[in-house]
Amino acid sequence: MWRRVASLSPLVSSSKSRILNQVGCGLNACQVFTTRVLNPAEGGVSDRRRNPFVTFVLGGPGSGKGTQCTKIVETFGLTHLSAGDLLRKEISSNSENGSMILNTIKEGKIVPSEVTVKLIKKAIETSENDRFLIDGFPRSEENRIAYERVIGAEPDIVLFFDCPEQEMVKRVLNRNQGRIDDNIDTVKERLKVFAELNLPVIKHYSKKGKLYKIDGTGSEDEIFERVRPVFAALR
Numbered sequence: 001m002w003r004r005v006a007s008l009s010p011l012v013s014s015s016k017s018r019i020l021n022q023v024g025c026g027l028n029a030c031q032v033f034t035t036r037v038l039n040p041a042e043g044g045v046s047d048r049r050r051n052p053f054v055t056f057v058l059g060g061p062g063s064g065k066g067t068q069c070t071k072i073v074e075t076f077g078l079t080h081l082s083a084g085d086l087l088r089k090e091i092s093s094n095s096e097n098g099s100m101i102l103n104t105i106k107e108g109k110i111v112p113s114e115v116t117v118k119l120i121k122k123a124i125e126t127s128e129n130d131r132f133l134i135d136g137f138p139r140s141e142e143n144r145i146a147y148e149r150v151i152g153a154e155p156d157i158v159l160f161f162d163c164p165e166q167e168m169v170k171r172v173l174n175r176n177q178g179r180i181d182d183n184i185d186t187v188k189e190r191l192k193v194f195a196e197l198n199l200p201v202i203k204h205y206s207k208k209g210k211l212y213k214i215d216g217t218g219s220e221d222e223i224f225e226r227v228r229p230v231f232a233a234l235r
């Protein structure tokens with residue numbers, strides 16, 4: 001089991017992006033606190049995986065969440081759960097929510113919490129691992145509250161990849177993986193949704209001392225060297 005309390009030196013980004021100004025939440029805090037709020041009435045996660053170590057990985061579209069998660073998995077062995085990938089699997093498996101999810105993703109909006117939280121809960125419960133990176137979730141305060149209620153715990157830490165909008169748009173439009181939301185109109189909407197609904201989540205966890213803000217500019221390797229100490233300190 002990983003340590004749940006750690007004290008690290010500051011890892012504050014020097015980026016001057018618009019997002020940073022909007023968050024404006026004194027992100028020097030690099031102490032990791034734990035607040036377990038297990039809620040037996042809701043069931044929480046199953047007994048076998050009752051107390052997993054959870055990292056939320058947040059950032060705007062194209063900020064590099066998925067790319068950095070792959071590197072964290074390779075080096076530290078956490079299991080990567082991308083909320084977007086779980087939703088895309090629902091579309092391709094023709095589930096009852098498939099067409100609703102497809103339309104929501106096309107529009108750059110947020111899928112209802114009950115759908116996403118259920119998929120994440122199942123993925124945690126069916127995993128052999130007890131350490132997770134939950135990538136691209138929670139997208140809103142409503143998502144966050146639903147997760148904490150259903151899972152019965154807060155995340156242990158939260159990573160936020162801070163990247164200028166112009167760079168994020170460039171990366172998304174060059175991604176070339178056939179995603180239906182990698183077009184300029186959807187990206188504009190996703191940036192709007194990120195600023196309006198996701199930044200409040202980031203601010204919430206900053207206030208709780210759980211946030212690690214990482215400068216998301218530079219090469220993939222340079223960014224990973226900013227991420228590495230966060231997990232190295234928890235081993």
Ligand SMILES: Nc1ncnc2c1ncn2[C@@H]1O[C@H](COP(=O)(O)OP(=O)(O)OP(=O)(O)O)[C@@H](O)[C@H]1O
Nearest residue numbers: 060061062063064065066067171172175218219220
């Ligand atoms: N540091 C980087 N410099 C340049 N390109 C990068 C960098 N990191 C990731 N990329 C590229 O940018 C694109 C978006 O990266 P990635 O998919 O990791 O972002 P994301 O935050 O998961 O985005 P989304 O929220 O849309 O899923 C990918 O094509 C990836 O290869």
Ligand SMILES: O=c1ccn([C@@H]2O[C@H](COP(=O)(O)O)[C@@H](O)[C@H]2O)c(=O)[nH]1
Nearest residue numbers: 083084104105108109110111116136137
């Ligand atoms: O928790 C979530 C995660 C994702 N979505 C929808 O999926 C797309 C793509 O997500 P990525 O994380 O970029 O892969 C996102 O724009 C949302 O439409 C969601 O609703 N809830």
Ligand SMILES: [Mg+2]
Nearest residue numbers: 065066084136
């Ligand atoms: Mg991604």
